[in-house]
Amino acid sequence: MNTSILLVDDHEIVRRGCRELLAHGDYHVTHEAASGEEAWRLFLSESPRVIVLDLSMDNMGGLEIVRRVHAHDTRTAVLVFTMHDDPTYATRALKAGAMGYITKTSPPESLLEGIEKVLKGSIYLSQDIAQAIALSELSIHDNPVKALSAREFEVFQLLVDGHSNPQIAQTLSLSHKSVSNYVLRIKHKLAADSIADLVRLAINQGLTKHNVVPDRRPSRSRSGRHPSSMA
16 A cells, blocks of 8 residues: 555564554555654655654653644654553643554554554544543543643653653753753642652553652762762
8 A cells, every 4th residue: 555654663673563564454664763853854854644653762752753743744644552551641642643542462453453544534542542541531530640731741751761851851842941840840730849759650650661769869989989978
């Protein structure tokens, strides 16, 4: 089928599996990217009809790609293909402009069905994520992260995944002052006193790839002694 498809995932084995699966559906992957930055460059130069996109990548993540693509050209359909089965990610991706959301635990045919649907201009959700979104809307235990704006959520996600303020500024093309203001607002909305508190919240909500709170104590010197112990 003559449809230009950009496949974005930082794992070669995943891209290879997707290529083979899509070939069975008579789809051909025309371009591949292993990072958000590479995906953005290929989108601008090649204007693919469909982008099959992972969310979890270093530096420029999938949500930022979705937002940029949607703002630049709504004719390109973005289909998220990710390990994240938390409905928070799905709703954020759809609000950012994604046309579909499929978890990597879904049946293989879901990816083919998803591409067919988004090419027709329809929204497509894999069955598990559709059920998760429905249940989250009915839950009496509201997720506090829902209080964050789209941009605040992007900053929050990068923060809890270990990125510094300067790295976030570079990734999202923001000034350092803007990032600092976002961090302050995020802490206020989530009643957090520190980044460690944000990481704990993210772990509890299943919103980070980490499962331990990072140790942010001062590093030791090369001699192995703490700086304060040196005369």
